[in-house]
Amino acid sequence: xxxxxxxxxxxxxxxxxxxxxxxxxxxxxxxxxxxxxxxxxxxxxxxxxxxxxxxxxxxxxxxxxxxxxxxxxxxxxxxxxxxxxxxx
Numbered sequence: 001x002x003x004x005x006x007x008x009x010x011x012x013x014x015x016x017x018x019x020x021x022x023x024x025x026x027x028x029x030x031x032x033x034x035x036x037x038x039x040x041x042x043x044x045x046x047x048x049x050x051x052x053x054x055x056x057x058x059x060x061x062x063x064x065x066x067x068x069x070x071x072x073x074x075x076x077x078x079x080x081x082x083x084x085x086x087x088x
Contacts, residue, residue, distance in 0.1 A: 006036070008066075008073035016040065016063055016074065023062035036075030041083075048084045055082035 013031045020029040027044035047055040066074045
């Protein structure tokens with residue numbers, strides 16, 4: 001894990017998970033990482049029938065506020081997987 005300068009206070013992992021689960025109906029998010037780089041896996045029935053790109057756009061939309069600014073807490077999402085509960 002590398003060092004990533006940010007003025008964010010609190011757990012970035014918790015903030016990512018909470019943002020995703022609040023914005024994407026009936027979702028469960030697993031977030032790992034640190035130092036500005038994170039891996040995210042999200043399961044939700046909302047993704048049924050969506051393309052991978054469309055489902056990933058929903059996730060990025062939910063966390064965009066954590067990626068903005070001069071010193072955002074999230075520098076990169078190194079891995080993003082979306083799936084429906086049936087695909088678990």
